[in-house]
Each structure stands twice: as structure tokens, then as C-alpha cells.
Amino acid sequence: MIKEFKEFLMRGNVLDLAVAVVIGAAFGKIVDSLVANIIMPSIALIFGDTDFASNWAYKGITYGVFIQSIIDFVIIGFAVFMFVKIVNKVSRGAFVEEEEEEIDEALDTLKEIRDQLKLQNNREI
Numbered sequence: 001m002i003k004e005f006k007e008f009l010m011r012g013n014v015l016d017l018a019v020a021v022v023i024g025a026a027f028g029k030i031v032d033s034l035v036a037n038i039i040m041p042s043i044a045l046i047f048g049d050t051d052f053a054s055n056w057a058y059k060g061i062t063y064g065v066f067i068q069s070i071i072d073f074v075i076i077g078f079a080v081f082m083f084v085k086i087v088n089k090v091s092r093g094a095f096v097e098e099e100e101e102e103i104d105e106a107l108d109t110l111k112e113i114r115d116q117l118k119l120q121n122n123r124e125i
Contacts, residue, residue, distance in 0.1 A: 031079045035072055 056064025 027080075027083065028076075031076050034079065035075050039075055 056062070056067060
């Protein structure tokens with residue numbers, strides 16, 4: 001059972017998931033700080049107040065909390081989108097380089113095969 005558990009933990013997708021959770025938590029803190037310390041104060045300069053959660057309520061219905069959650073979601077979603085876009089661009093560049101190398105190697109191999117076939121055909125004549 002311990003051996004199976006060790007194999008389970010060492011599989012690539014489990015390790016990738018663990019890394020993603022840790023990175024996601026750290027990235028979440030960065031985004032939270034960005035929202036709380038940069039974006040919301042900037043919005044406060046425009047609108048005068050950004051504390052929707054406690055200031056926007058009607059007879060105990062705190063619709064400001066909901067509005068704040070929507071604003072946070074949009075900002076966090078955009079930040080994650082930009083992060084994924086950057087990662088994809090960087091990883092795509094590495095993938096394209098590897099793909100080009102594979103194509104060059106395959107082309108060289110095909111040229112060698114062609115040359116060998118030409119030699120064989122010339123000998124038979």
C-alpha cells in the first residue's frame with residue numbers, strides 16, 4: 001500500500017497539481033494585493049469611495065458585498081487570463097523551436113534516403 005501511495009504521489013499529474021496549487025495560492029495573494037492596494041485606491045480617486053461592502057446597503061441587504069465580489073472576480077479573472085496568455089506565449093515559443101528542429105532533422109533524413117535511392121538506381125542501370 002505504501003508503494004502504491006508513493007507511485008501515486010510521484011506521477012507527473014499529481015506533482016503538477018501540487019505545484020499549481022502552491023503557485024495559485026501565491027499568485028492569489030499577489031492579485032489580492034493588486035486589487036486592495038493599487039486598483040481599488042485608483043478607483044477611489046475617481047468615484048470617491050471604494051468600500052462597497054459596508055457602505056452600500058439597503059435595510060440590511062448588503063448588495064455592496066455582492067458588487068465588491070463581482071469587481072474582485074473581474075479583476076482576478078483578467079489577471080489570471082493575462083498570466084495564462086504570457087505563459088502560453090513563452091511555452092509556445094519553446095515548442096515552435098523544438099518543432100523546427102524536429103522538422104530539420106526529418107528533412108535531413110529524407111534527403112539522405114533520396115541520395116541513397118539515387119545511388120542505387122544509378123548502379124542498377
